[in-house]
Amino acid sequence: xxxxxxxxxxxxxxxxxxxxxxxxxxxxxxxxxxxxxxxxxxxxxxxxxxxxxxxxxxxxxxxxxxxxxxxxxxxxxxxxxxxxxxxxxxxxxxxxxxxxxxxxxxxxxxxxxxxxxxxxxxxxxxxxxxxxxxxxxxxxxxxxxxxxxxxxxxxxxxxxxxxxxxxxxxxxxxxxxxxxxxxxxxxxxxxxxxxxxxxxxxxxxxxxxxxxxxxxxxxxxxxxxxxxxxxxxxxxx
Numbered sequence: 251x252x253x254x255x256x257x258x259x260x261x262x263x264x265x266x267x268x269x270x271x272x273x274x275x276x277x278x279x280x281x282x283x284x285x286x287x288x289x290x291x292x293x294x295x296x297x298x299x300x301x302x303x304x305x306x307x308x309x310x311x312x313x314x315x316x317x318x319x320x321x322x323x324x325x326x327x328x329x330x331x332x333x334x335x336x337x338x339x340x341x342x343x344x345x346x347x348x349x350x351x352x353x354x355x356x357x358x359x360x361x362x363x364x365x366x367x368x369x370x371x372x373x374x375x376x377x378x379x380x381x382x383x384x385x386x387x388x389x390x391x392x393x394x395x396x397x398x399x400x401x402x403x404x405x406x407x408x409x410x411x412x413x414x415x416x417x418x419x420x421x422x423x424x425x426x427x428x429x430x431x432x433x434x435x436x437x438x439x440x441x442x443x444x445x446x447x448x449x450x451x452x453x454x455x456x457x458x459x460x461x462x463x464x465x466x467x468x469x470x471x472x473x474x475x476x477x478x479x480x481x482x483x484x485x486x487x
Contacts, residue, residue, distance in 0.1 A: 253269075264486065266486075270468055275340055289486050301320075302327070305326065307324070308374050310328075310374055313335060327375050331354065333355070339359045341480065343461050359484075362436070367439065368416045392454045396457055396466075404432075423442075
């Protein structure tokens with residue numbers, strides 16, 4: 251699987267990492283075996299892998315394990331409070347958002363593209379975690395993984411309008427100084443949604459890594475088009 255990027259300040263007994271363009275990001279038996287080998291050999295974690303068939307929606311699902319791998323259809327976020335589980339999401343410019351409440355052993359992995367973000371997938375996930383588990387947002391930690399950043403995320407006015415309608419005025423997260431079209435800072439917007447949902451600002455770790463920038467070690471749909479692979483975000487305990 252080549253290079254991986256390991257997230258900082260992950261609590262003991264858990265792991266969070268992102269694959270790079272060294273891997274296609276395809277989830278098939280060989281790739282799943284590699285993910286499990288990384289977890290076992292580097293992090294000493296034996297876990298069953300669950301992933302999503304992602305649809306750029308806002309469905310948040312309680313992940314179920316299996317002896318090998320479980321793909322949950324029609325969702326863009328997974329959570330669990332069970333041990334020996336790994337949650338995987340696939341991104342190629344969209345923002346991977348990971349939540350961990352170490353006190354109550356709850357973790358979630360969220361695929362947040364602009365459609366999901368405008369649909370409030372992060373607030374929806376926070377609400378569902380609080381309803382269906384012992385998750386406490388105030389005690390949780392969040393990570394914003396590699397994604398397209400405001401330096402490269404040129405969007406149309408219709409995208410800004412969608413955010414305005416769903417979330418209120420988002421102009422503070424829009425850069426209009428670089429030409430005719432706006433640039434959106436999705437990680438900063440997501441950070442705001444997390445703090446509004448009760449996550450402490452000091453407990454949000456942003457990788458700051460852009461997938462689209464030239465020289466990036468990650469897959470990018472904006473840069474490579476339909477031939478782009480996918481970056482995996484894997485959280486496990």
